Amino acid sequence: MVPIKPIVSYRKRRDLALKKFSALQITLLLTEQIIFSGILSKNFRGRPCEIPKERIISFILWSKIFGDGYEEMELNSELFLDRHYDHSLFQYHYTNLSAEQINSLNLVLEEQIKLLLNEIKIHIFDSTALSTSVREERIHQGTRNKVLLTTKFHTMIGYDPPNQCIVVENMLASDKHTSDAEGARIMLKQKKNISGYGLGDGAYETYDLIDETEEKGLIPLYKPQNKEVRKKLSAKLRLKKVWKGNHSRLYKDLRGTVETLYGAATRAKIIHTNSIRDDNREKDGLIIGLRQNLLTLLRLKSLKKRIIRKTPKNRIDLVS
Numbered sequence: 450m451v452p453i454k455p456i457v458s459y460r461k462r463r464d465l466a467l468k469k470f471s472a473l474q475i476t477l478l479l480t481e482q483i484i485f486s487g488i489l490s491k492n493f494r495g496r497p498c499e500i501p502k503e504r505i506i507s508f509i510l511w512s513k514i515f516g517d518g519y520e521e522m523e524l525n526s527e528l529f530l531d532r533h534y535d536h537s538l539f540q541y542h543y544t545n546l547s548a549e550q551i552n553s554l555n556l557v558l559e560e561q562i563k564l565l566l567n568e569i570k571i572h573i574f575d576s577t578a579l580s581t582s583v584r585e586e587r588i589h590q591g592t593r594n595k596v597l598l599t600t601k602f603h604t605m606i607g608y609d610p611p612n613q614c615i616v617v618e619n620m621l622a623s624d625k626h627t628s629d630a631e632g633a634r635i636m637l638k639q640k641k642n643i644s645g646y647g648l649g650d651g652a653y654e655t656y657d658l659i660d661e662t663e664e665k666g667l668i669p670l671y672k673p674q675n676k677e678v679r680k681k682l683s684a685k686l687r688l689k690k691v692w693k694g695n696h697s698r699l700y701k702d703l704r705g706t707v708e709t710l711y712g713a714a715t716r717a718k719i720i721h722t723n724s725i726r727d728d729n730r731e732k733d734g735l736i737i738g739l740r741q742n743l744l745t746l747l748r749l750k751s752l753k754k755r756i757i758r759k760t761p762k763n764r765i766d767l768v769s
Contacts (some may be wrong), residue, residue, distance in 0.1 A: 456753055456759040459613065465751040466744070472511070475747065476529055478505035484556040488550040502542075505736050506693065509543050510551075513733070514740040516718040544729060548622060551735045555617060558742040559607075562616045564718055569607040570645030572667060574633040574653055575707040576603040578625075579734050580721045598720070599625045602734035603632035604639070606707045614745055615617050615706060617738035618643075622731035630655040646670050648704055659684045670703075 470478070483489060483503045494600070508529045512522045519536035526534045563569065578603060584595040603621040608614075619636040621627075629652040637690075647656075647667040654671040657665060662669040663684055671688075678686040714720045714737040721732040 454514055459735050462748040462752055463505065467749040469751040470747050473529060475743070476504070476507050476511045477509060478747075482554060483507055488553045488556050491518055494581040500532060504530060505534075505539075505542055508555075509546075510537075510724050510736070510739065513543070513736045514717070514719070514743065519731065528688050535636045543728070543732070545645055548728065548731050548735055549738060551732055552620060555620065555735070558739070558746055559616055562742060562746050562749060563607075563623065566609045566612060566614060566616070569609055569618075569643075571608040571610070571614070571703055572606060572645060572647050573704065574604070574629070574636075574647065574649040574761070575606065576601055576629045576632060577711050577720075579730065582723060582728065583730075591766075594745040598727075598730070600631070600727075601625060601627060602737060603627075603629070603636060604707065604710065605633065605636045606704050606710065608703060610703075612749075614749070615741065616745055617710070617742050620735055620738040622734040624727075628651060630658045633677070634658045634661050637665055637667075640665065643667065649705065655684065656680060656683055656685055661687065663759055664767060675769050684709060687730075710737065713741065 480501075480503045482562045483506055488504055488679045488726075489506065508526070511521065511597040512525070517525070518537050522539045523534060526532065526539075537725040551561055574607060579600045581600070583598045583609050585598055586593055586597045601623050603623065605619055607616045610615075619639060621632050623632060629649075633649065634657055637658070644666050645668070647662045647665075651672040651674045654674050657671050659671070669684070669688060673689050678687065678689060688709055689751075711720065717740065719733070719736055719740065722730050724730045724733055
C-alpha cells in the first residue's frame with residue numbers, strides 16, 4: 450500500500466494548536482463540552498458553589514490529561530479557577546466522577562472530530578495494561594501474598610489516512626479477566642452507523658467478535674491464528690479460507706497505527722497509575738482516550754481556521 454501524504458503534517462498541526470489555544474482556553478473548551486454533554490446532574494441541595502462544578506471538573510480532567518497530581522492541582526487552582534482550593538476537594542470530585550461520564554464526554558468529542566474529517570472506514574481494536582505499583586493482600590492456597598493489581602484499557606480507534614488522524618471511537622477499562630476480544634465486542638456493540646474494516650491481532654479472531662463485526666457491517670481483518678477451526682459453518686472458517694493463511698496487507702500497513710495512542714500516553718506519563726480504588730484506576734485508563742480526542746479536536750479546529758483564512762475564494766476548502 451502506498452502511504453498517503455497528509456494534507457498538513459502532524460508537526461504543523463501541533464504548532465498551530467499551540468498558537469491558537471492556551472491552557473486556560475482549553476479548560477474553558479472542556480467546560481463547554483461538559484455542559485453540552487449533560488454528564489453532570491444539577492444538585493439543588495446545600496449552598497451553591499462559588500465556582501461552577503463544570504469548571505472544576507474540566508480543570509481536574511485537564512490536569513489528569515497532563516499527568517498532574519492533586520498537589521499540583523492545588524498549586525494551579527488560582528491560575529485556572531481564580532480561587533485557591535485544597536487538593537482534597539479535587540480528589541473528592543474525581544472520585545465522585547464515574548467512568549460512564551468520562552466515556553460520554555469522549556463520545557461528544559468524537560462526534561465533533563468526525564464532522565471535521567472524512568468518513569472513517571478503518572476501525573482498529575487494541576488493548577494495553579496500565580502499569581501500577583499498587584498491591585493487595587490475597588490468600589491463595591492458604592498462603593498470604595501481595596498481588597499486583599492490574600487494569601486493562603480497551604480501545605476502538607478510527608483512522609483517517611488522508612489526514613493521518615486517529616480518533617478514539619469507544620473505550621473500556623476492565624480488570625484482567627476481560628479478554629481482548631470480549632472488550633472489543635462490548636465496544637463494537639455500542640456503536641451505530643459505521644462501515645469499513647475491523648482490524649485486530651490474533652487475539653481478536655474469535656467466533657463472537659467476527660459475528661458481531663459482520664452484523665455491524667464491517668469487514669473483519671483479524672490476524673488468523675494457527676489453530677484448526679472447530680465450527681465448519683462459521684464466518685471464522687470462511688475468512689481463513691479466503692486469506693489462505695496470510696493476513697491482509699491492509700492489516701500489516703495499518704495495524705500499528707494504534708500504537709501512537711499508547712506512545713503518546715507513555716510520553717505524557719499517564720500510562721502509569723497509583724490509584725488504590727478500582728474505579729479510580731479505571732478512570733485513569735479512560736483519561737488516555739480522552740486526551741487523544743481532545744488534542745485531535747484542537748489540532749483540527751486550528752487547521753480549519755488556518756485553511757479558511759488563507760484559501761482563496763475560488764478554491765475548495767479541503768477540511769470542511
